[in-house]
Amino acid sequence: MVVTDGQTEELAALQAEALAWVRRLTSGEATTADAAALRQWCARSPAHAAALSEARQFWDAFGPAGRSLLDDERAAADRARIATASRRIGRRALLGGALAASAAGVMVVRPPLGLWPSVFELRADYRTATGEQRHVTVADGISVQMNTRTSLSVGAGSDARTVELIAGEASFNLAQQARATGAESEGLFRVVAAGGRTTTRGAKFDVRMTGATVCVTCLADDVRVELGAQAVTLSSRQQVVYGADGLRPVAAIDPAVVAAWQQGLIVCNMQPLAEVIDELNRYRAGHIVLLNADAGRLPVNGRFRIDRPDEALAQIEQAFGVRRRSLPGGVVLLS
Numbered sequence: 001m002v003v004t005d006g007q008t009e010e011l012a013a014l015q016a017e018a019l020a021w022v023r024r025l026t027s028g029e030a031t032t033a034d035a036a037a038l039r040q041w042c043a044r045s046p047a048h049a050a051a052l053s054e055a056r057q058f059w060d061a062f063g064p065a066g067r068s069l070l071d072d073e074r075a076a077a078d079r080a081r082i083a084t085a086s087r088r089i090g091r092r093a094l095l096g097g098a099l100a101a102s103a104a105g106v107m108v109v110r111p112p113l114g115l116w117p118s119v120f121e122l123r124a125d126y127r128t129a130t131g132e133q134r135h136v137t138v139a140d141g142i143s144v145q146m147n148t149r150t151s152l153s154v155g156a157g158s159d160a161r162t163v164e165l166i167a168g169e170a171s172f173n174l175a176q177q178a179r180a181t182g183a184e185s186e187g188l189f190r191v192v193a194a195g196g197r198t199t200t201r202g203a204k205f206d207v208r209m210t211g212a213t214v215c216v217t218c219l220a221d222d223v224r225v226e227l228g229a230q231a232v233t234l235s236s237r238q239q240v241v242y243g244a245d246g247l248r249p250v251a252a253i254d255p256a257v258v259a260a261w262q263q264g265l266i267v268c269n270m271q272p273l274a275e276v277i278d279e280l281n282r283y284r285a286g287h288i289v290l291l292n293a294d295a296g297r298l299p300v301n302g303r304f305r306i307d308r309p310d311e312a313l314a315q316i317e318q319a320f321g322v323r324r325r326s327l328p329g330g331v332v333l334l335s
Contacts, residue, residue, distance in 0.1 A: 018051035124151035130285050143173040165193040169208035175220045196227040213243040217258050270299040284309035286330015
């Protein structure tokens, strides 16, 4: 098949529009209307869907691409190869659009690297953007503090005291409600996340969801955590993690570290650098990629402001001697 100059210009325009969608979706301000508009845009033609699919492939592949950029002498050649690949993308967009439509649908449901909210998050009753924290009140005046990139849905009617954590992290304070009313509620309060359930009558506790893994931390009173036939009761200063491998052993925690985000801080106590980078990624638009596995194992002690993630990144760069390379879309490669 021969692609004319006019078709090449048209495909270049589609690629520019696809990049504009990525910028919008990574802004932290995407809405359900944006998700619907994106689906309509992809449905306009196979080439539209293919253009978005190419963006997905870029994000999936930028780890290897980043490694190729580490050698400065090869960088110019890499850019030339990328430019050549961009011209080939146009031909693939025309030839492979039908398959790409399916990939674009996956991209909306499971965004690469979590760069924008999934369609399930956009449908939540309450949602926070990147770097945003928010207080909400749910059934019977129960206080909920939502951390960055968090989505919650609240049940209706008889299920009004059930909250589903779709993504992110939230702190639930029933102890505050008990102090205000002088008594614990007669009904159980439930938080459902990734197939598990946390229940209590008057506790203060955090629930954090990372992919398919959930971490429940009890900060006051006690909570019961259930996953299938497994169950455990947590007391104050205890934490349990569950996922595909079931409930893991209960661990003791330092509340000052676990709840530091509620004071706007990330507190690191001999935490591997790779984990610190993962934490910073939660509060920063774009994505930081640590390419040096050895550096990722180095311990970090310190306190960082979550509203200033780039300052934390600069401190890490200086303290560990890593090199930073910035790419479009807020992507940063550390080597």
